[in-house]
Amino acid sequence: MAKNEMNGFKVVAIGGSAGSLETILAIVQGLPKSPGAAIIIIVHRKNDLESILANLLSFKTHLVVKEVEDKDPIYPDHIYIAPPDYHLLIEDEHSFSLDSSEKVQFSRPSIDVAFESVAEVFAGRAIGILLSGANSDGAKGLLKIRESGGYTIVQNPATADMGYMPQQAINLGAAQHVLDADALVATLNGLF
Amino acid sequence: MLKDEELDLLTGLLSEKYGYDFNNYARASLKRRVGRLMAIDRFPSFAELLHKVNHDAAYLPRMVQSLTVNVTEMFRDPSVFKTIRESVLPVLGTHPLIRIWHAGCSTGEEVYSMAILLEEANLLHRSLLYATDLNPMVIENIKKGIFPMSQMKVYSENYILSGGKKDFSRYYTAKYDWAKFDENLKSRMIVATHNLVSDRSFNEFQVIFCRNVLIYFDKTLQDHVLNLFDDSLEKLGFLVLGSKENLRFSSISKKYVQSDEKEKIWRKMK
Numbered sequence: 136m137a138k139n140e141m142n143g144f145k146v147v148a149i150g151g152s153a154g155s156l157e158t159i160l161a162i163v164q165g166l167p168k169s170p171g172a173a174i175i176i177i178v179h180r181k182n183d184l185e186s187i188l189a190n191l192l193s194f195k196t197h198l199v200v201k202e203v204e205d206k207d208p209i210y211p212d213h214i215y216i217a218p219p220d221y222h223l224l225i226e227d228e229h230s231f232s233l234d235s236s237e238k239v240q241f242s243r244p245s246i247d248v249a250f251e252s253v254a255e256v257f258a259g260r261a262i263g264i265l266l267s268g269a270n271s272d273g274a275k276g277l278l279k280i281r282e283s284g285g286y287t288i289v290q291n292p293a294t295a296d297m298g299y300m301p302q303q304a305i306n307l308g309a310a311q312h313v314l315d316a317d318a319l320v321a322t323l324n325g326l327f
Numbered sequence: 328m329l330k331d332e333e334l335d336l337l338t339g340l341l342s343e344k345y346g347y348d349f350n351n352y353a354r355a356s357l358k359r360r361v362g363r364l365m366a367i368d369r370f371p372s373f374a375e376l377l378h379k380v381n382h383d384a385a386y387l388p389r390m391v392q393s394l395t396v397n398v399t400e401m402f403r404d405p406s407v408f409k410t411i412r413e414s415v416l417p418v419l420g421t422h423p424l425i426r427i428w429h430a431g432c433s434t435g436e437e438v439y440s441m442a443i444l445l446e447e448a449n450l451l452h453r454s455l456l457y458a459t460d461l462n463p464m465v466i467e468n469i470k471k472g473i474f475p476m477s478q479m480k481v482y483s484e485n486y487i488l489s490g491g492k493k494d495f496s497r498y499y500t501a502k503y504d505w506a507k508f509d510e511n512l513k514s515r516m517i518v519a520t521h522n523l524v525s526d527r528s529f530n531e532f533q534v535i536f537c538r539n540v541l542i543y544f545d546k547t548l549q550d551h552v553l554n555l556f557d558d559s560l561e562k563l564g565f566l567v568l569g570s571k572e573n574l575r576f577s578s579i580s581k582k583y584v585q586s587d588e589k590e591k592i593w594r595k596m597k
């Protein structure tokens with residue numbers, strides 16, 4: 136892909152924990168054929184679930200689904216999954232990097248870490264989505280995305296499986312929109 | 328978050344004044360390390376950190392320790408060690424003297440894991456394990472052979488997943504919160520500082536481990552270091568990288584084949 140073609144693509148960063156899988160599947164299934172954005176998914180999961188997520192998602196979409204390896208390039212119309220036990224960072228607009236440093240919010244990958252990195256590199260081109268979960272990872276990172284001019288959506292805690300995580304983001308003032316899963320999918324697709 | 332210019336100032340100072348070259352480290356991760364250090368050591372501003380580094384040489388070890396990531400465990404990614412047991416050790420067994428290099432081995436958990444594998448294959452007595460890291464503080468631990476007792480449950484599970492058949496606790500003696508590993512395991516280890524950025528090849532090996540070190544480097548430095556490994560590896564030797572690292576972006580990749588579809592083990596063919 137030529138460099139100038141890649142300039143300016145959007146990045147959708149999706150963070151989820153307990154109870155988020157269904158919504159992630161719905162989001163991925165609902166994506167248009169060519170969203171023109173890179174989709175980055177960070178979920179907390181057990182190490183042994185390793186490649187299952189990538190597999191599951193690839194049944195739902197025609198886009199390429201890839202669990203990230205170090206220095207992998209970032210392309211639009213690709214879905215990237217943070218690998219277990221590494222923090223996912225954005226090295227620059229064109230590549231990821233990984234880091235196995237201390238857990239953050241008891242998590243590695245940490246949604247906060249990935250979101251902050253997305254905010255720093257993609258600023259106004261970032262869309263941050265925080266889904267169901269039972270810990271407070273992600274809220275601070277989502278706030279960073281919002282403060283850097285990005286667009287943020289939080290799943291409605293009242294209808295999410297686990298409302299705690301999205302509620303933390305709302306409390307911090309990180310949520311531009313609070314939406315039920317269906318509305319979230321529709322709103323996201325309106326942004327492409 | 329640190330600005331690019333600030334990071335450049337710091338890495339510039341560290342290399343000019345102290346000879347530690349972090350210039351080609353992956354920036355996203357390095358910025359987080361500096362940010363973390365500033366938070367923990369309570370520097371009110373970047374200028375003050377820079378001033379400290381510039382005027383207090385005694386702070387250097389702390390700086391180096393904080394910029395690098397030392398997280399490691401025994402039999403990390405157990406399936407790699409299983410593959411080594413099954414496919415690599417039989418090849419090594421044909422050599423009269425087995426030389427292995429653990430580059431960037433941190434506090435030594437990986438080296439002890441390999442020593443256990445060699446011991447169980449009855450190869451340890453004719454092996455040499457070179458354990459190197461840039462950080463003099465972490466390698467001190469390898470010489471001591473002492474690891475936190477709290478980790479032993481996880482390590483013993485990893486050991487079993489790696490194909491270990493014995494009772495893992497036979498390899499250490501518990502003393503309060505610490506597990507002291509068998510002297511015999513370290514009898515064949517050679518421990519030294521070695522900086523992959525600036526130091527040269529120092530021997531030829533049949534196996535080089537460099538796991539979860541390259542992720543902290545940018546692509547240019549990765550290529551430099553992989554060439555250093557290429558110069559240090561015998562033909563038909565094995566290069567073992569971390570589970571999310573890959574040879575494919577590097578100039579040496581043509582000479583290597585991945586010896587197992589799933590594991591990050593490459594064999595040098597030319």
Ligand SMILES: C[S@@+](CC[C@H](N)C(=O)[O-])C[C@H]1O[C@@H](n2cnc3c(N)ncnc32)[C@H](O)[C@@H]1O
Pocket residue numbers: 235395396397398399400403430431432433434437459460461462465521522523524537538539540543569
């Ligand atoms: C995350 S640890 C990896 C430990 C072990 N190999 C593993 O995979 O569990 C990374 C190590 O690389 C070392 N390191 C970083 N830069 C280095 C360099 N330029 N030369 C040698 N070692 C380096 C650090 O000091 C740290 O101990």
